[in-house]
Amino acid sequence: MADAAYLAVLTTTDSENRARQLAATAVEKRLAACAQIDGPVTSVYRWQEKIETEAEWRVLYKTTAARYAELEAHIKDVHTYDTPEVIVTPITAGSDAYLAWLRTETI
Secondary structure, eight states, X not given: OOSSSEEEEEEEESOHHHHHHHHHHHHHTTSOSEEEEEEEEEEEEEETTEEEEEEEEEEEEEEEHHHHHHHXXXXXXXXXXXXXXXXXXXXXXXXXXXXXXXXXXXX
16 A cells, blocks of 8 residues: 555446446445546456456446555455455645545545
């Protein structure tokens, strides 16, 4: 995990409904202030020695470093993939008002 106080956390899933579930449950539990869903996107990857091409939906969460471990655990618990993607990008700058809102929503 990054040393930044605020993080963007990315995962993908195989349907819009699952993406909505992943997003909503994390926000409901205050593990993320918000989650954005986009897709479908086409993912090409190697899995079990085969090249796969699938439609996926991305979920991008905004959270604090303090909530990251719980968010990651939640994603892994709720996700249907054996090895869900969880990628963290530090938010190194942002508007004071937005970052204050993000912090308030994840307490």
